[in-house]
Amino acid sequence: NAGVTQTPKFQVLKTGQSMTLQCAQDMNHNSMYWYRQDPGMGLRLIYYSASEGTTDKGEVPNGYNVSRLNKREFSLRLESAAPSQTSVYFCASSDSFRVAKNIQYFGAGTRLSVL
Amino acid sequence: GDSVTQMEGPVTLSEEAFLTINCTYTATGYPSLFWYVQYPGEGLQLLLKATKADDKGSNKGFEATYRKETTSFHLEKGSVQVSDSAVYFCALSGGSYIPTFGRGTSLIVHP
Numbered sequence: 001n002a003g004v005t006q007t008p009k010f011q012v013l014k015t016g017q018s019m020t021l022q023c024a025q026d027m028n029h030n031s032m033y034w035y036r037q038d039p040g041m042g043l044r045l046i047y048y049s050a051s052e053g054t055t056d057k058g059e060v061p062n063g064y065n066v067s068r069l070n071k072r073e074f075s076l077r078l079e080s081a082a083p084s085q086t087s088v089y090f091c092a093s094s095d096s097f098r099v100a101k102n103i104q105y106f107g108a109g110t111r112l113s114v115l
Numbered sequence: 116g117d118s119v120t121q122m123e124g125p126v127t128l129s130e131e132a133f134l135t136i137n138c139t140y141t142a143t144g145y146p147s148l149f150w151y152v153q154y155p156g157e158g159l160q161l162l163l164k165a166t167k168a169d170d171k172g173s174n175k176g177f178e179a180t181y182r183k184e185t186t187s188f189h190l191e192k193g194s195v196q197v198s199d200s201a202v203y204f205c206a207l208s209g210g211s212y213i214p215t216f217g218r219g220t221s222l223i224v225h226p
Contacts, residue, residue: 004158033213042204042218043159058213090158094214102147102208106158 002026006091006107013081013114021076021110023091031094032074033058033104034066036087043090049074081114088112117142121205121217128195128224136190136220138179138205146207148172148181148188153202153219162190162203200224 007022025032034046045058049068063085065077074093078085088111092104121138128134140148147166151159163172168183177192188205205217 040218043216045213048213092159102214103149103161103164104151104159104206104214106160108156108158 004091004093004105004107006089006110008110009108010111011113013078013112015082015114017081018077018079019081020078021089021091021112022073023075023107024073025093025105026072027093027095027105028071029093029095029105030071032068033092033094034064034074034076035090035092036060037090037109038087046076083114086112086114117146117207117209117215119205119207119215119217121220123218124221126220126222128222130197130224130226131194132224134190134192134195134199134222136203136205136222138188138190138217140186140188140205140207142207142209142215144209145183146209148179149206149208149214150177150179150188150190151204151206151216153204155201159204195222195224197224197226
């Protein structure tokens with residue numbers, strides 16, 4: 001059971017470079033999310049996709065773009081990386097139509113350093 | 116809006132000690148409440164949940180009771196082990212697509 005798969009696991013970028021973080025889930029979930037985790041800040045939502053074909057901004061969207069490619073895949077793009085985007089990025093998915101079922105399933109994370 | 120407040124860490128305990136991690140919340144309506152755990156180098160995973168007032172969630176010896184009168188969902192374990200060392204996140208889901216997480220509490224258990 002793969003669950004939520006993120007690639008790559010580690011990445012080092014130079015300031016100004018671009019990259020795309022990939023995420024795929026095999027649980028037939030409707031909703032997908034991108035978070036960043038920084039020391040002392042907990043999880044902050046970057047973007048989410050409530051269902052296939054829709055995306056919306058979260059708490060900290062600046063500097064990022066997303067694509068919900070299909071029901072399984074949700075990618076996060078950094079167009080021009082900045083040192084402030086050094087973080088651990090988590091993708092998550094959930095079956096969100098009912099409150100009690102809104103459990104989130106997380107990938108293992110991408111550890112990104114921007115020099 | 117919805118919010119979750121949990122005690123700051125790190126919480127440092129000796130093996131077999133009693134654990135409490137406090138969590139309080141603010142939400143409209145009747146949210147579901149969750150505890151997630153993050154082991155070193157991994158993503159978050161669900162530890163337990165409760166979906167209505169007075170429900171008790173439990174898993175792996177951990178328990179938490181949904182207290183609507185005090186808007187709390189404190190995490191407890193009677194005897195912690197070194198393997199419980201992790202970061203614990205309290206969270207709520209109010210029926211939107213966007214759950215709300217606390218900032219996390221780091222637990223360190225010494226042998």
